Amino acid sequence: MTDDLADFTASELLEAYEAGSASPRDAVDACIARIEASDPAINAVLTPTFETAIETAGQSAERWQAGKARPLEGVPYGLKDIIATKGVRTTGGSALYRTWVPDTDATLAARLADAGGIRLAKLHTFEFACGGAANKTFGPARNPWSLDRTTGGSSSGSAAAVAAGFVPIAIGTDTGGSIRIPAAYCGITGLKPTYGRVPRTGVMGLSWTMDHAGPMVRSVADAAKVLAVIAGADGHDSYASQRPVPDYADSLEQPVVGIRIGRPAGYLLERGHPDVITAYEEALQALAEAGAVIVDVELPLVHLSEPAGWMIIYAEMLSMHEGHLVGIDDRDEMGAGLLARGPFVTARDYLKAMRFRPLFQRSIGEAFEDIDVLATPGTTTVAPLLEDMLADVGTERVDWLSVATRTSLPFDLSGQPAMCIPCGLVDSLPVSLQLIGRPHDEAGVFRVGAAFQRETNHHLARPPLSLVASTGSASYGR
Amino acid sequence: MTDIEIAQEIYTVAAFEAMLRVGGLALPPHRVEQSAAGYHGLAAGLAELRSVALPFLVEPPEPADANRWIEQGGRI
Numbered sequence: 228m229t230d231d232l233a234d235f236t237a238s239e240l241l242e243a244y245e246a247g248s249a250s251p252r253d254a255v256d257a258c259i260a261r262i263e264a265s266d267p268a269i270n271a272v273l274t275p276t277f278e279t280a281i282e283t284a285g286q287s288a289e290r291w292q293a294g295k296a297r298p299l300e301g302v303p304y305g306l307k308d309i310i311a312t313k314g315v316r317t318t319g320g321s322a323l324y325r326t327w328v329p330d331t332d333a334t335l336a337a338r339l340a341d342a343g344g345i346r347l348a349k350l351h352t353f354e355f356a357c358g359g360a361a362n363k364t365f366g367p368a369r370n371p372w373s374l375d376r377t378t379g380g381s382s383s384g385s386a387a388a389v390a391a392g393f394v395p396i397a398i399g400t401d402t403g404g405s406i407r408i409p410a411a412y413c414g415i416t417g418l419k420p421t422y423g424r425v426p427r428t429g430v431m432g433l434s435w436t437m438d439h440a441g442p443m444v445r446s447v448a449d450a451a452k453v454l455a456v457i458a459g460a461d462g463h464d465s466y467a468s469q470r471p472v473p474d475y476a477d478s479l480e481q482p483v484v485g486i487r488i489g490r491p492a493g494y495l496l497e498r499g500h501p502d503v504i505t506a507y508e509e510a511l512q513a514l515a516e517a518g519a520v521i522v523d524v525e526l527p528l529v530h531l532s533e534p535a536g537w538m539i540i541y542a543e544m545l546s547m548h549e550g551h552l553v554g555i556d557d558r559d560e561m562g563a564g565l566l567a568r569g570p571f572v573t574a575r576d577y578l579k580a581m582r583f584r585p586l587f588q589r590s591i592g593e594a595f596e597d598i599d600v601l602a603t604p605g606t607t608t609v610a611p612l613l614e615d616m617l618a619d620v621g622t623e624r625v626d627w628l629s630v631a632t633r634t635s636l637p638f639d640l641s642g643q644p645a646m647c648i649p650c651g652l653v654d655s656l657p658v659s660l661q662l663i664g665r666p667h668d669e670a671g672v673f674r675v676g677a678a679f680q681r682e683t684n685h686h687l688a689r690p691p692l693s694l695v696a697s698t699g700s701a702s703y704g705r
Numbered sequence: 706m707t708d709i710e711i712a713q714e715i716y717t718v719a720a721f722e723a724m725l726r727v728g729g730l731a732l733p734p735h736r737v738e739q740s741a742a743g744y745h746g747l748a749a750g751l752a753e754l755r756s757v758a759l760p761f762l763v764e765p766p767e768p769a770d771a772n773r774w775i776e777q778g779g780r781i
Binding site: 466538 | 716721724725728730731732733736737739740743744746747750751753754755757759765766767768770771772774775776777778779780
């Protein structure tokens with residue numbers, strides 16, 4: 228374990244508080260110091276909330292001393308800036324909302340606060356969670372592993388902040404891969420929970436059929452802790468699951484001996500850089516050595532998740548953001564391009580995609596009759612350079628989005644839980660393993676992910692902060 | 706003519722401009738061109754998606770079935 232509290236996981240901080248070897252104020256100070264040193268280079272923070280964080284840290288310390296600590300008592304966290312926060316601006320990463328201050332918290336924000344978390348910052352996002360890496364209003368977030376590369380997105384600031392030691396916990400959202408892609412590119416653990424597991428009340432919408440919110444952290448154990456806090460119906464999100472929230476902690480120590488892990492062929496492994504695919508195979512080998520059984524599986528409809536998923540996203544995005552067609556060229560480029568496709572989705576194609584969705588799920592369900600968890604690469608390439616946003620698949624460099632969403636979009640469509648965890652470095656850049664479970668079996672995903680993190684040290688790798696230490700001064704959220 | 710060729714013939718700027726007019730919407734010309742190009746890229750997949758048979762007899766798949774599958778843990 229490092230000595231700098233900014234590099235601790237949430238679980239390690241909680242242990243330190245309980246042992247009395249550190250206080251919430253110590254952790255908040257360490258994270259603020261890291262942000263002030265490195266964020267001018269990374270640009271993950273849009274709005275710092277340091278003053279309230281310091282005040283709240285004092286209250287957390289009192290709770291620890293009084294034996295009244297809550298599940299995340301005194302742990303700093305950040306929120307993707309499409310998540311509403313009462314009294315604190317919520318920009319959506321857009322000039323249009325640069326000064327918007329909500330009068331209520333999103334459900335998940337309120338739950339984190341009620342669990343004792345200390346909000347330290349609102350974090351960079353692609354405009355309206357789809358605008359692309361080149362944010363006209365706030366500039367790009369930069370990958371802490373290589374400042375000339377993208378974090379991925381759209382949960383750009385959340386991934387960068389966790390990777391760089393600004394906060395041990397961030398919340399992201401995922402419609403086509405926006406938690407998992409940046410988690411993979413930045414070398415952290417990112418969970419897209421089951422659709423409906425985390426209510427989206429107070430989160431700016433993109434596509435109600437595909438939108439998810441979830442934790443971005445430094446370990447599987449932390450993902451389990453955070454999910455337990457933010458999951459569960461809230462009476463407002465119509466699609467929120469009515470299922471009780473299980474105790475995920477039980478799954479973290481269970482062995483994986485005999486657990487059957489599916490290895491797909493074809494679409495999900497195509498258009499991948501050979502070195503990234505090799506890292507994926509080595510990750511499966513590590514799980515096999517821990518006792519898991521690797522099983523080859525067929526997913527015959529998975530390639531159709533691409534047209535089906537995009538038809539749904541284009542149509543629902545237009546419905547949500549039709550007002551942004553006026554002045555569309557003022558919006559960030561990738562989002563403008565996606566929004567402009569919405570008017571051309573016919574009712575036939577939207578409804579075909581919506582009715583295809585259960586067929587696709589049943590097809591995956593058949594594969595899961597023989598496996599417990601499916602494993603794919605988190606992404607099939609490393610993070611692209613910001614200057615061209617081209618993904619290197621080994622034989623050519625291609626538009627990043629179609630490649631990056633290839634392993635993520637299918638599971639937004641199916642609604643299954645899917646978690647990316649670091650599984651190595653290629654050319655000094657992170658690569659990732661994705662674990663997909665049956666709906667509402669986050670525990671099964673955590674079980675395999677935790678076993679992998681017991682067997683390997685990939686999740687302990689941190690970006691070289693010498694690259695990101697800055698002599699500049701912070702100018703958050705210009 | 707294959708399904709893909711038919712689909713690609715449909716995704717023209719002129720067709721998209723007509724769809725915009727029918728929908729009472731407007732886009733800058735370069736966005737229409739960009740969208741037409743985007744649909745060209747999706748044409749093969751979209752043609753295959755369109756060819757998937759979805760029955761109306763007995764238990765036609767409906768959008769709400771997806772949420773039921775999820776809520777039931779991946780079982781029907």
